[in-house]
Amino acid sequence: MTVSSSTLFQSTKVGPYELKHRVVLAPLSRFRCDEEGVPKEMVLEYYKQRTTEGGLLITEATSVSENAGGYPGGAGLYTENQIQGWKKVVDTIHDNGGIVYSQLWHPGRATSKDFKKDKSQTISASAVAIKDQCIFTGKPYEEPREMTKEDIQAVTQEFAQAAKNAITAGFDGIEIHSANGYILDQFINTSSNFRTDEYGGSIENRSRFLLEVTDAVVEAIGEERVAIRLSPWSEFQDMEDATPYDTWSYIVSELQNKHPELSYIHFIEPRDDYGRKTKNDTVNTLDPFRKIWKGPFMSAGGYTTKPELAAQIADETGNLIAIGRAFIANPDLVYRLQHDKPLTKYQRDTFYTNDPEGYIDYPFYQEEDNKN
Numbered sequence: 001m002t003v004s005s006s007t008l009f010q011s012t013k014v015g016p017y018e019l020k021h022r023v024v025l026a027p028l029s030r031f032r033c034d035e036e037g038v039p040k041e042m043v044l045e046y047y048k049q050r051t052t053e054g055g056l057l058i059t060e061a062t063s064v065s066e067n068a069g070g071y072p073g074g075a076g077l078y079t080e081n082q083i084q085g086w087k088k089v090v091d092t093i094h095d096n097g098g099i100v101y102s103q104l105w106h107p108g109r110a111t112s113k114d115f116k117k118d119k120s121q122t123i124s125a126s127a128v129a130i131k132d133q134c135i136f137t138g139k140p141y142e143e144p145r146e147m148t149k150e151d152i153q154a155v156t157q158e159f160a161q162a163a164k165n166a167i168t169a170g171f172d173g174i175e176i177h178s179a180n181g182y183i184l185d186q187f188i189n190t191s192s193n194f195r196t197d198e199y200g201g202s203i204e205n206r207s208r209f210l211l212e213v214t215d216a217v218v219e220a221i222g223e224e225r226v227a228i229r230l231s232p233w234s235e236f237q238d239m240e241d242a243t244p245y246d247t248w249s250y251i252v253s254e255l256q257n258k259h260p261e262l263s264y265i266h267f268i269e270p271r272d273d274y275g276r277k278t279k280n281d282t283v284n285t286l287d288p289f290r291k292i293w294k295g296p297f298m299s300a301g302g303y304t305t306k307p308e309l310a311a312q313i314a315d316e317t318g319n320l321i322a323i324g325r326a327f328i329a330n331p332d333l334v335y336r337l338q339h340d341k342p343l344t345k346y347q348r349d350t351f352y353t354n355d356p357e358g359y360i361d362y363p364f365y366q367e368e369d370n371k372n
Contacts (some may be wrong), residue, residue: 003337006311007318011054014296014320015173015224015263017099020054022314023058023334026322027058027103027175027229028299030353031073032359037063038085039075045360046096047089048273049331053059053097058175058266058322061105064162067118069111071136073354077165078100078158086204090170101227101263104159104217108183109144109192110237112137119147125186125193125200125209130238152199152209155183160216163226173225176213180268181237184210188247191240203292204244204249208307223261226307227298231268233284245288252292264320269301290317298322304346307337332364341365 009021025119032043047057063070064076076082086102093100107122112134116122124144134141163174178184186192187209193200199208210228215224230251232244241247255262270284290297299320305309310321327333327344336343350358 003308003311003340004027007314008311008321009338012296012318012320013278014099015227015261016056017056017172019099019320021052021057021334021338022320022321023055023119023310023337024298024320025055025327026324027060027177028324028328029060029071029074029352030328031071031075031354031357033074033075033085036079036081037070037076038079038081039089040058040126042076042356042360044089044092046101048092048096049360049364050327050333051093051096051098052334055098055334056320057098058098059100059102061103061177062162064104064106067116067120068106068158068254069113069116069122070107071111071115074350077104077162077169078208078296083165086169087173094170099172101173101175102169102171103177104162104166105160105177106155106183108186109141110181110183110186110368112139112142123147123151124183125206126195128192128194130181132238146195147369149197149199151181152212156209156213156216159213160220163217163221167221167225173227174217174221175218175227175229175266176210177229178210178213179229179231180234181239184213185231185239188241188251189239190242191238193371206247206250207254210251211258211328214259216257218259218262224263224317226259227263227266227319228255229268231254231267233270234268244284249288249292256293256295260295262295264298265289266294266300266322269299271302276311290319296320300324307343310337318341328358329362331362336365339365344359 011020062075065078109122113119122144123311127146130141131144166174232248267286298320303323304326325346348357
């Protein structure tokens, strides 16, 4: 079976929305917003280029509050200007037939006090710093302050309010970012959570913060408009868990029991070849989590280097397939996959810059044809 005849191009449902195919724009930080976290015009153009009729897009990680400590050029959804800026983007996506979810994010310790409006110490599950340099400051990551229960409650409400703001901006739903070593993931993993209260120790306790945030966001905007991203084997930003299968099986079981109508659950594959130190992991698998979750399931990771894998996994599982780097370099990726066209190679050195180059200037396939 070719990619073009795959289940990838069969319709499916996510929340209340009918999708015409299962190729999803993965959430990708690109840092093209202004200094206030408002999307610039080129952000609108970027998402417009990647919109397809009945296709799902997930936005870049979007900060839930001014003191979360987002990065320079990063997006926010906590001010009126940000809401209005995103509304223009969302309206354009809708005008072109697309469906779009906002990925809501809090970096926790994975940032710097320099990027927080009040310049306060970063926060996390425990007072343990990432053992690396922050690419935005060039300095070692700071030791965070262990969050109090009041901090946890405050951040929970920030996620809920940001979800409401997303709906005000016209988003079709939101994805809670609980992966890749950011604040919720910092509570889940044993490498970063050394607490002795009800938010640390056991799997149930380490999962509590995420599940409380999910409850709050569901209450704010409704279950069908909420999704979650998870990464059991990330390794990014010092993430490691002692029992990944047990930990994330518990999380998925709790979500299945309490919130079975979530839009989807989004897992990063263990073979992910971008954020992991372990390469070509074919030992671990998402299959145990697929068996627990009865709703729409999305997987990401490794599909850029092996696009044929997208069709294989979709055919075997019926999953939605989120693709990142290949979608950066191929705004018409859905067309190219469906018609077995070659893919343009991405330019890694333009991923995190602040200008249009490497952002909205990648060619469409028909444009390449015309040049030849």
